[in-house]
Amino acid sequence: MKIKKNARPTMVDVAHRAGVSQMTVSRAISGKGYVSEDVKLKVEAAAQEIGYVQNRLAYGLRSENTHLIAVVLPSLANSVFTDVLTGITDAVTIHGFRPVFGVTEYSQESEEKLVQDLLSWRPYGIVLAGIEHSEATRKAIISSGIRVAEIMDVESTPISIAFGLSHKDAGKKTAEYMLSKGHRRFIYVGSQGGRDLRALKRFEGFIEALNEAEATLISTEISTLPSSLAGGLSVTEKILQSSDKPDAIYYANDDLAAGGLMYCISNGIRTPEDIALAGFNGLPFLDAFPIQLTTVRTPRYEMGWKAGNYLVDPSLASYPEGESCIDVGFELIKGDTC
Amino acid sequence: MKIKKNARPTMVDVAHRAGVSQMTVSRAISGKGYVSEDVKLKVEAAAQEIGYVQNRLAYGLRSENTHLIAVVLPSLANSVFTDVLTGITDAVTIHGFRPVFGVTEYSQESEEKLVQDLLSWRPYGIVLAGIEHSEATRKAIISSGIRVAEIMDVESTPISIAFGLSHKDAGKKTAEYMLSKGHRRFIYVGSQGGRDLRALKRFEGFIEALNEAEATLISTEISTLPSSLAGGLSVTEKILQSSDKPDAIYYANDDLAAGGLMYCISNGIRTPEDIALAGFNGLPFLDAFPIQLTTVRTPRYEMGWKAGNYLVDPSLASYPEGESCIDVGFELIKGDTC
DNA sequence: TGTCTCTGTGTTAACGTAAACATAAGCATA
DNA sequence: TATGCTTATGTTTACGTTAACACAGAGACA
Numbered sequence: 001m002k003i004k005k006n007a008r009p010t011m012v013d014v015a016h017r018a019g020v021s022q023m024t025v026s027r028a029i030s031g032k033g034y035v036s037e038d039v040k041l042k043v044e045a046a047a048q049e050i051g052y053v054q055n056r057l058a059y060g061l062r063s064e065n066t067h068l069i070a071v072v073l074p075s076l077a078n079s080v081f082t083d084v085l086t087g088i089t090d091a092v093t094i095h096g097f098r099p100v101f102g103v104t105e106y107s108q109e110s111e112e113k114l115v116q117d118l119l120s121w122r123p124y125g126i127v128l129a130g131i132e133h134s135e136a137t138r139k140a141i142i143s144s145g146i147r148v149a150e151i152m153d154v155e156s157t158p159i160s161i162a163f164g165l166s167h168k169d170a171g172k173k174t175a176e177y178m179l180s181k182g183h184r185r186f187i188y189v190g191s192q193g194g195r196d197l198r199a200l201k202r203f204e205g206f207i208e209a210l211n212e213a214e215a216t217l218i219s220t221e222i223s224t225l226p227s228s229l230a231g232g233l234s235v236t237e238k239i240l241q242s243s244d245k246p247d248a249i250y251y252a253n254d255d256l257a258a259g260g261l262m263y264c265i266s267n268g269i270r271t272p273e274d275i276a277l278a279g280f281n282g283l284p285f286l287d288a289f290p291i292q293l294t295t296v297r298t299p300r301y302e303m304g305w306k307a308g309n310y311l312v313d314p315s316l317a318s319y320p321e322g323e324s325c326i327d328v329g330f331e332l333i334k335g336d337t338c
Numbered sequence: 339m340k341i342k343k344n345a346r347p348t349m350v351d352v353a354h355r356a357g358v359s360q361m362t363v364s365r366a367i368s369g370k371g372y373v374s375e376d377v378k379l380k381v382e383a384a385a386q387e388i389g390y391v392q393n394r395l396a397y398g399l400r401s402e403n404t405h406l407i408a409v410v411l412p413s414l415a416n417s418v419f420t421d422v423l424t425g426i427t428d429a430v431t432i433h434g435f436r437p438v439f440g441v442t443e444y445s446q447e448s449e450e451k452l453v454q455d456l457l458s459w460r461p462y463g464i465v466l467a468g469i470e471h472s473e474a475t476r477k478a479i480i481s482s483g484i485r486v487a488e489i490m491d492v493e494s495t496p497i498s499i500a501f502g503l504s505h506k507d508a509g510k511k512t513a514e515y516m517l518s519k520g521h522r523r524f525i526y527v528g529s530q531g532g533r534d535l536r537a538l539k540r541f542e543g544f545i546e547a548l549n550e551a552e553a554t555l556i557s558t559e560i561s562t563l564p565s566s567l568a569g570g571l572s573v574t575e576k577i578l579q580s581s582d583k584p585d586a587i588y589y590a591n592d593d594l595a596a597g598g599l600m601y602c603i604s605n606g607i608r609t610p611e612d613i614a615l616a617g618f619n620g621l622p623f624l625d626a627f628p629i630q631l632t633t634v635r636t637p638r639y640e641m642g643w644k645a646g647n648y649l650v651d652p653s654l655a656s657y658p659e660g661e662s663c664i665d666v667g668f669e670l671i672k673g674d675t676c
Numbered sequence: 677t678g679t680c681t682c683t684g685t686g687t688t689a690a691c692g693t694a695a696a697c698a699t700a701a702g703c704a705t706a
Numbered sequence: 707t708a709t710g711c712t713t714a715t716g717t718t719t720a721c722g723t724t725a726a727c728a729c730a731g732a733g734a735c736a
Binding site for chain 3 (some may be wrong): 348349350358361364365368370371392393395396398399400401424665
C-alpha cells in the first residue's frame with residue numbers, strides 16, 4: 001500500500017472512497033458517458049468529503065484541450081485594453097474557458113517571447129492586440145495550428161481574422177471634421193515614443209486629410225512616456241505659450257487630450273475659439289468634463305467580446321465568407337472643442 | 339513506425355532529429371543535469387528546426403510546479419487593481435512565473451467558484467485582493483497547501499500573510515484632517531451598493547472620528563453602480579442643490595471625488611469655502627486637476643510587487659517573525675479641497 | 677429464443693515531461 | 707592497480723487524467 005504525504009487527492013482517492021473505479025469517477029465528474037444516478041451522487045459526495053479538486057494539467061494533457069485563451073496586450077495601464085480584456089473574459093468564461101494574458105509594453109520583441117511562452121500552455125486560441133507582428137510571431141502561431149483573432153485594427157492582412165477598426169480612417173475623419181470647422185494650423189501630440197502603431201495610423205490618416213485640404217501641420221510633439229493627463233497638460237501648456245501657436249491640437253488619445261482640455265479649463269482658455277482639441281477613444285471619464293471633448297468612440301468591449309466568441313465557437317458568429325477583417329466601426333463624437 | 343498528423347513536435351521528435359535520447363533533450367532544454375556542449379547545441383538546433391515548443395502541462399504535471407501565480411481581483415475596471423496586477427506580474431515574471439487571474443465583481447460567492455477553478459490549475463501560489471473570504475474559500479486554499487498572500491487590507495486575520503494598509507485608519511485620518519480644518523457637517527458618498535468592504539472600513543474609521551469630535555454625518559449616498567466620475571458628479575450636484583447642504587463630502591474613492599471636484603470647478607463652486615471634498619486612492623490623473631484633491635495615496639504597485647515576491651521566493655523578503663500583516667502604509671495628501 | 681440496442685462499469689493505454697536509477701568513460705588520487 | 711569522484715548519457719517509471727475498448731445485464735422486438 002502506497003502512502004503519500006501531503007499529496008492532493010486524485011480521482012483514485014475519490015474512487016476508493018466511493019467504492020467505484022477511477023474511470024467512473026472521471027465520468028461522473030465530467031458528465032461524459034453513462035453513470036447511474038446513485039453512483040454519481042456517491043462520487044460527488046466522496047469528492048466533496050475529501051476535498052477533491054480536478055487537475056487541469058492532467059485534464060489538458062490527456063484531452064488536448066486546455067480551455068485556455070491566450071491574450072496578448074500592449075499594456076494594462078490603459079483602460080482601453082482592460083475593456084478589451086473584460087470583453088474577452090466575459091465571452092470565453094460563459095463557455096468554460098479562461099483567459100491567460102501577457103503584456104508586451106508595445107514591443108514586438110517582447111511580444112515574440114510572450115507568444116512563445118503562452119503557446120507552451122497549449123491554449124485553445126489566442127487573441128493578439130494589433131495586427132502587426134514579427135515574422136517569428138506569425139510563424140509560431142501558424143505552426144501551432146490554434147485559432148487566432150487579432151483585434152483593434154483592420155488595416156493589414158490578419159493571420160486569420162481581425163476584429164477592429166480603421167485607425168487611418170478615424171484620423172482622417174477627425175481631421176476632416178476639424179477642417180470643416182475652419183481650423184488650418186495643427187500640432188500633433190503623441191506618446192510612447194511612436195511605438196503605438198495604431199496611433200501612427202491615425203496620424204497618417206490625419207496628415208492625409210490635412211494635405212488634401214492644404215492645411216498646415218506645424219509640428220509634432222511625441223513624448224517617450226506613456227500617455228497621461230499630466231503629460232497632455234504640460235505639453236499643451238508648452239504649445240500654447242510658444243510663439244507659433246496653432247489653431248488646433250490633435251492628440252494621440254484621450255488621456256493626452258483630456259490633459260489639454262484640463263489645461264484650457266483651468267486657465268480660462270476658450271475652446272474652440274482659442275484652441276481646438278481632439279482626442280481618440282471616447283473614454284467614459286470624459287463625460288464628467290463640463291466641455292465635451294471631440295473624440296472618436298471605439299467599441300472596445302465589443303471587439304474583445306467578438307474575438308472571444310469567435311475563438312471558442314466560430315459557429316456562433318457567422319461572418320461573411322472569406323472576409324478576414326471585421327470592421328466594428330467607430331463613432332466621431334463632435335463635442336464642443338472644435 | 340507511428341505517423342501522427344498535425345501533432346505538435348515533442349521532445350521525442352527533437353531527440354530523433356538530434357540523435358539522442360528524449361531525456362537528454364529534456365536536460366539540454368531545462369539546463370538541469372549534465373549535457374555536453376556539442377550535444378546541447380545539436381539539441382537546440384534540432385528544436386529550432388522543427389519548431390519545438392515545450393508543453394507546460396506535461397512539465398507542470400510531472401515536475402509538480404506550474405510556475406503559475408493565481409490572482410483574484412474584484413474588478414479590472416478600476417485602475418487600482420490593474421496597478422496591483424502589474425506589480426504582481428512584474429515581480430513574478432522575473433522569476434519565470436506567470437500570473438493567471440480571475441475577477442469576482444466584488445462577490446464572495448463568485449470568489450469561491452473562482453478560487454476553486456484557479457486551484458485546479460495547481461498554481462504555485464495565490465494572491466487574493468482583500469482579507470475577507472468565505473469559509474469555503476479559506477478551506478479550499480488551506481487544504482491545497484499552496485502559498486497565499488492577501489493584499490490591500492490588514493484589518494483581519496489573514497490565511498497566511500497580508501500586505502496592505504489599515505483602511506479604517508485611513509478613513510479616520512481623513513476625517514481628523516477634515517475636522518481640523520473646521521468642517522462639522524458631512525455627507526458620505528459610496529458606490530457598488532456597499533459591497534466594497536474596504537470602502538466600508540474607511541467609512542467606519544471616518545464615522546469613529548466624527549463621533550469622537552461630535553461632528554455630524556448628515557446622510558450617506560450609496561449608489562449600486564460602479565464608481566465613476568460621472569456618478570460622483572451627479573450625486574454631488576444633488577447634494578449641493580439640496581436644502582440641507584453639508585460642509586464637506588467624503589467619497590469612497592477618487593473616481594467619485596474627482597467627479598465632485600469637476601462639478602465644483604465647472605460651476606464656480608469654491609472649495610473648501612463652499613464645500614470640502616476628500617477621496618481615496620491618490621490616482622495619478624488627479625495631478626492634472628487645477629485643484630489638488632484631498633485624498634490618500636496608497637502603494638498599489640508595491641503591494642502587488644511585495645506579494646508576488648513573497649510568493650515566488652519568501653526568502654527574498656525577510657519579514658518580522660510571526661508577523662502576518664505587513665502594513666505598507668498610506669499617505670494623506672492634504673491638497674486644496676479641505 | 678435469439679439478437680440487437682441501450683445503459684452502466686471496468687481495464688488498459690496514452691498524453692509529454694522530469695525524477696530516479698543505472699551505466700560507463702575519463703581522470704585524479706591512494 | 708584499485709578506488710572514488712565527476713561528467714555524460716540512457717532506461718524506466720510516474721504525474722492525473724481521458725479515449726478506446728471490452729463486457730455484461732436489461733429490455734425490446736422479430
